[in-house]
Amino acid sequence: MNFNKFLKKKLEDIRKSNLYRTRLILPDGITDFSSNDYLALKDNPETKKQLCLNIKKISLGSGASPLISGYTDIQKQLEEELSQFKESEKCLVVGSGYLANTGLIQAITSPEDIIFSDQLNHASIIDGIRLSRAKKVIYRHNDLNDLENKLKKEHTTGFRFIITDGVFSMEGDIVSFDKLKTIADRYRAVIIIDDAHATGILGEGKGTIFHFGFKPDENIIQIGTLSKAVGSYGAFICGSRVLIDYLINRMRTQIFSTALSPVQNFISLLNLKTLQREPFRRTKVLKLSEYLYKQAKKEKIYLNFYGTPILTLIVGEEKKALYIRDQLLKKKLFVQAIRPPTVPEGKSRLRITISYKHSENDINLLVKSLKEILENYHG
Numbered sequence: 453m454n455f456n457k458f459l460k461k462k463l464e465d466i467r468k469s470n471l472y473r474t475r476l477i478l479p480d481g482i483t484d485f486s487s488n489d490y491l492a493l494k495d496n497p498e499t500k501k502q503l504c505l506n507i508k509k510i511s512l513g514s515g516a517s518p519l520i521s522g523y524t525d526i527q528k529q530l531e532e533e534l535s536q537f538k539e540s541e542k543c544l545v546v547g548s549g550y551l552a553n554t555g556l557i558q559a560i561t562s563p564e565d566i567i568f569s570d571q572l573n574h575a576s577i578i579d580g581i582r583l584s585r586a587k588k589v590i591y592r593h594n595d596l597n598d599l600e601n602k603l604k605k606e607h608t609t610g611f612r613f614i615i616t617d618g619v620f621s622m623e624g625d626i627v628s629f630d631k632l633k634t635i636a637d638r639y640r641a642v643i644i645i646d647d648a649h650a651t652g653i654l655g656e657g658k659g660t661i662f663h664f665g666f667k668p669d670e671n672i673i674q675i676g677t678l679s680k681a682v683g684s685y686g687a688f689i690c691g692s693r694v695l696i697d698y699l700i701n702r703m704r705t706q707i708f709s710t711a712l713s714p715v716q717n718f719i720s721l722l723n724l725k726t727l728q729r730e731p732f733r734r735t736k737v738l739k740l741s742e743y744l745y746k747q748a749k750k751e752k753i754y755l756n757f758y759g760t761p762i763l764t765l766i767v768g769e770e771k772k773a774l775y776i777r778d779q780l781l782k783k784k785l786f787v788q789a790i791r792p793p794t795v796p797e798g799k800s801r802l803r804i805t806i807s808y809k810h811s812e813n814d815i816n817l818l819v820k821s822l823k824e825i826l827e828n829y830h831g
């Protein structure tokens with residue numbers, strides 16, 4: 453069989469399992485309930501205005517990796533702003549959340565270390581662990597008894613790392629950080645927390661650890677993306693000065709990849725300032741998220757809601773999730789169907805995200821539409 457025939461056959465199998473994916477350009481006039489642009493900053497008019505005013509002075513590309521000649525004053529300013537925001541000693545801005553996780557985990561772990569990773573961590577964490585030569589131990593989702601039992605059993609001469617999402621991207625729930633921190637301290641483990649979905653939302657926008665009343669210490673490494681609530685692109689790692697200096701020297705996804713464009717960093721910096729100046733964006737999003745949960749419940753639609761802007765309707769079958777998505781789209785509402793391997797088998801779902809740009813009317817329409825579609829679905 454030639455290679456293209458082989459791929460075609462694989463695609464046919466994917467399609468038969470209702471797992472085929474295509475990219476969709478959302479037409480105008482659709483209300484998007486799937487974006488991670490929680491604070492509606494990707495179209496921030498003030499940042500657009502400043503970008504137009506300053507564009508002549510800003511290079512369009514960085515031209516090289518940060519260690520060659522791609523490091524710029526604007527990236528330095530962004531790192532300083534993030535460091536202050538996250539109350540950490542130092543910050544490193546990198547190309548994306550995916551590159552942050554894969555690069556960090558590979559860079560700081562050795563074969564004698566053990567990584568304890570939540571079962572539902574993001575794919576970029578999983579891939580980072582695959583690149584690492586440390587031993588991997590998976591614990592049940594947010595089950596800290598299971599984590600502790602596993603920590604107790606696993607002995608090592610190296611370091612222990614506990615890696616978790618702050619807000620789980622496909623569930624919307626929040627790691628029990630207070631308990632996790634107690635356990636981590638008991639076993640002298642370093643925590644890596646991926647705050648891709650908590651940054652800008654939880655803990656006055658500063659992230660999960662602040663949400664639980666903690667401050668950064670030398671055994672906490674905070675990761676975040678600039679692509680979600682910040683409405684831009686890129687990511688960052690915040691930690692001790694020595695950690696960041698080590699990553700500058702050893703993190704392959706930072707060394708062997710071109711630095712972000714200064715244009716992108718300019719956008720991130722301005723949006724980050726807006727995010728801090730305008731806390732009402734965050735409060736409105738959280739209020740609307742709760743409103744959706746309550747309105748849906750009144751109609752006997754039981755969404756999973758954990759005090760974040762990510763709500764889910766778990767329907768199980770891929771076919772049903774796709775049906776609901778397609779029917780909603782006909783009503784000019786977009787909610788993406790999330791299927792395996794993004795979520796476990798049998799757990800296909802509608803993942804609804806709330807944004808600052810939504811209104812109660814948008815949510816009422818979503819609930820009404822969901823109700824009609826669910827009533828008319830007969831398998």
Ligand SMILES: Cc1ncc(COP(=O)(O)O)c(C=O)c1O
Nearest residue numbers: 548549550574617621648677679
């Ligand atoms: C928890 C988590 N970590 C990392 C990423 C990757 O971030 P990025 O899109 O910036 O690569 C995502 C989302 O895509 C995510 O949900």
